[in-house]
Amino acid sequence: MNISIIQGKQRIIRVAGSIDLSNVERFRIALEEAVLEAPHGFVVDMSSLTYIDSAGIQSLLSAYRKLIRSGGRIALVVVDSDVKDILNITGLNLLPGISMWDNQAEAEQSLADSSQ
Amino acid sequence: MRAGAGDFISKNNMSRLAPAVEREVREAETRRERRKAEAALRAELEHKLEFYRRTISAATGGKLVLADYAEIERIAGPPTIKWEISNAEDMEGIRTQTLELARKYGMDEKRIGKLVMSVGEAVTNAIKHAHSGIVSVHRLPGAVMVVVTDKGPGIPALLLPDVALRRGYSTAGTLGMGYKIMIAFADRVYLATEAEGTMVGIEMGFHSPEIRFPGAGVLCMVTVC
Numbered sequence: 001m002n003i004s005i006i007q008g009k010q011r012i013i014r015v016a017g018s019i020d021l022s023n024v025e026r027f028r029i030a031l032e033e034a035v036l037e038a039p040h041g042f043v044v045d046m047s048s049l050t051y052i053d054s055a056g057i058q059s060l061l062s063a064y065r066k067l068i069r070s071g072g073r074i075a076l077v078v079v080d081s082d083v084k085d086i087l088n089i090t091g092l093n094l095l096p097g098i099s100m101w102d103n104q105a106e107a108e109q110s111l112a113d114s115s116q
Numbered sequence: 117m118r119a120g121a122g123d124f125i126s127k128n129n130m131s132r133l134a135p136a137v138e139r140e141v142r143e144a145e146t147r148r149e150r151r152k153a154e155a156a157l158r159a160e161l162e163h164k165l166e167f168y169r170r171t172i173s174a175a176t177g178g179k180l181v182l183a184d185y186a187e188i189e190r191i192a193g194p195p196t197i198k199w200e201i202s203n204a205e206d207m208e209g210i211r212t213q214t215l216e217l218a219r220k221y222g223m224d225e226k227r228i229g230k231l232v233m234s235v236g237e238a239v240t241n242a243i244k245h246a247h248s249g250i251v252s253v254h255r256l257p258g259a260v261m262v263v264v265t266d267k268g269p270g271i272p273a274l275l276l277p278d279v280a281l282r283r284g285y286s287t288a289g290t291l292g293m294g295y296k297i298m299i300a301f302a303d304r305v306y307l308a309t310e311a312e313g314t315m316v317g318i319e320m321g322f323h324s325p326e327i328r329f330p331g332a333g334v335l336c337m338v339t340v341c
Contacts (some may be wrong), residue, residue: 018211019241022204051211053236081231089170089300090293 003030011038016048019056027056031063035112041073043107049083056089073097075107141248179299180280181305188317192261202248207239210251217253218260223322230301231320235262237294238316242266259321267313
C-alpha cells in the first residue's frame, strides 16, 4: 500500500493498493496527522485503492470522530465498486461529515465550499 | 446396600436393619429426583439454545447460522486446499489465491470481490484475536465455502447479537464490523464459537441465488446493513 500526502488547495491523503490489518497503522497515522494539520477537513483519495477492510474503515471512523469536534469534514474520492460497497455497508457514507466523490477536483471543491 | 444389610444380619443387628433400608430407599429416591431435574435443565437449556439459534437466523434473513464445528465440517466436506495463517502479512496472499480459485470455478466477477472481502474479514478476526488460523476452501454444488478456523478466545454468546445485528457502530470491541460485512456480502455465514476457538464458514454461490435455484419461486432477499 502506498500513501502519499499532497498539499494542493486542500490536504490530500492518497492511498493506493490495499489497506488491511498488515498496513492499517500507516493509514491511521496519516489520518491522525491530517486531523491535526487540517482541522477544517481533508481529502482521502481512494481512487487507486483496490481493497479496504473493516480495519481501514475503523481508522477512518476514528479520525472522523476527532475531526467532527472541530467541525471538520472528510471528502473521499472513491471509484472502485467494492470499496463503495464496503463504505455503504458500514454506513460510513451516511455520516454527516463524510462525502464521496468520483474525482479529486470535486472532493477538494466540497471542502472549500463548506469552510466558507 | 446389600453388603451393608448382610453386615447387619451377620452381626445380629437386626433392629438397625429396617431404619438403614428405609434411609437407603429415601436416598435412592433423592438421587432419582435429582437426575430427573438435571435432565429437565439440560432439555430446557437445549431448547433455549435452539430458540437463540433460530432467532439469529430469522433476524439475519437466514444469512447468519449458528452451528457447531461438526455441522460446518459436514456441510463443507473435504477441502480443495488449505492454508495456515500466522500473521497479517499472510492475508494478501490468501485473498489473491481465493480470488483466483473463485475465478477458476467461474464465479461471477462481482461476487468474487464480495467473497474476498468476507474472507478478508474472517481472516482478520483470526489474526487479531488468535494470532493464527487455518483457511480452507471447499467446493459445494454451485458454490464455494471458505472455512476460517482459529483457536482464539471465541465470542461470548451474549455479545453475538450486538456483534452481528446492531445497526451503527457497536461497542462490542473490535469484532463489530467484520461480521456485519461478512453477513452482508456472503450468501451465508456459518459461525461456530466454542471455548476452543471459532470456526466461520463463508458460503458464496458462483451466481446470484435467483440463478442458482431456477424455478424456486420468489426468494426473499433480505439485506442486513
